[in-house]
Amino acid sequence: MENRLLHTPEGVRDIYGDEMVEMITLETTLRKKVRSFGYQDIETPSFEYYDIYSHEIGTTPSHEIYKFFDSENNTLALRPDFTPGVVRSAVKYFMEDSLPKRLCYLGKTFSNRSDLQGKLKEITELGVEYLGDESVEADAEMISMAVELLKSVGLKDFQICIGNEEYFRGLAEAAGLSKAEEEELSEHIRNKNYFGTMDLIDGLSVNDEIKQGLASFSDFAGGPEILDSALAPVKTIDRSVNALNRLKELYDRLGVYGVQEYVSFDLGMLSKLNYYTGIVFNAYTFGTGDAVIRGGRYDHLVEKFGKNSAAIGFTVVVDQILNTLKAQHIEILTKYNRMIIVYDEASYAEAVKLSAELRSEGIDTEMLKARNYISKEQYLSHASEIHASKVIWLENGTRKEAEL
């Protein structure tokens, strides 16, 4: 046989057996949880016009997007990220409504990243978008929902880290940085590169307070107390002060939900995505080197599609959650309700009848025709592999059973 036919390309994989059941269980749990907050399911196409994901809307770098052409030579893109597609569709269908819109989705995203780095190119994401509500209560709902999601899959040791891009943007604006300088500085701050930050700041002609602020991002990470210490250098910068106040109000609202213990702040958490405009947040837990939930407020993204609306959302990387649970030895509670019927020709009618009965009782029933080259032990080991609770043999008019 041609060996090539058996292999998948780099970065994609088959999911089957127990892992598939675990994946479905996980997806169901997460989906139920977001629906319980009033979110409605939506499905957008797996590929759309490339423009939806292009640089101006700012999601994934162009070279990481799978692109192809339709028969009219339009450039199409496999979705690297759900948000722009969901926002596009929301603008199209729901923007006449004056009430806010809550949407959730589950599906695959694709990114054409470099090979051989141990990273998947196709991953499963579950996400929510909350459109038309600019309030701090909307922010609080997002964070508390993220906490509930992680708890619902059995995680205990995790942290949601919250930042607000506006704090940095306010400082950068007051410092009169050019767009290029601002981007370079934001990269240093995002990477916690203190030395790079200092090098850049030293060359700037701005007042000491602002310099002090720009230089202190590494101290602006921790509990709610950092929101006070971050106030000193920005007292005269409204944009940054507002950003801090927003975070304080948010922390207060999270107290109402009773989830403050899971939350920390990091004003240096600046997103690489160009579309976040207010709070940004990531959820971290051990067992994976990357965030398991990413989200934030992206009020300006909706504008790009021609409407004005507040928007906030996040995505959960389901594959990462699965890895994390395995690394932390947390069991995914999967339920199996399976039986096997082995029959010979004489018992065929009886086997079909019995299977129908069992199936109507909600038992997944697998029928196997008896073969003389398959031993009883082989049937039993197959049964234990698929977590069947019972094997029933219908042969020569007799019925034998083995419980597992």
Place this chain on the structure above:
Amino acid sequence: MRYLTFALTKGRLADKTLAALEGIGLGCEEMKDKDSRKLIFVNEEKKLKFFLAKGPDVPTYVEHGAADIGVTGKDIIMEENRNIFEVLDLGFGKCRMCVCGPKEAEEKLKHHEMIRVATKYPKIAKDYFHNKKHQTVDIIKLNGSIELAPIVGLSDVIVDIVETGTTLRENGLTVLEEVCPLSARMVVNQVSMRLEQQRIRSIINELKEKL
């Protein structure tokens, strides 16, 4: 308490890093035994683990969270371009990334014309010529003895690490331009930075004070 795991770059860099860590009371006795065949070294008292890796692998271990903290050269961090936090310039292992070549090649760097560059660091070279010099560039990736390339006519110039410049001089090459200064850097995984914030920040601050 959870173990904090360090990925160190095999060789001189690891020795200097360990000395620096020892200076703040976080050494590892086990690692001093040069004959040891162990792969993981443990400091039980402080709950630290150490392992040695090839430089370019350090960012990989750290990005995936297999190590919480890593120490490797700035050249490698730039070339690998991983999603990790670069938190500290350790100040040792200082050298420079330079464009080098025969004196005649200087002219070729003054215009935007195509130039052939041999290097072990294709990403750094490409970034430098594209984004800083806006020059068209033909990059040839080599794995060692980069200085040979312009001598035997494989390339016009090279982009490589320069420490003392002796090898260059002996072969009639000079530093034509400096790309950036290099030194050993401490990198941290983004999840560890959040979940082990206190321990990691105190390590960073204590090392910073000793510099």
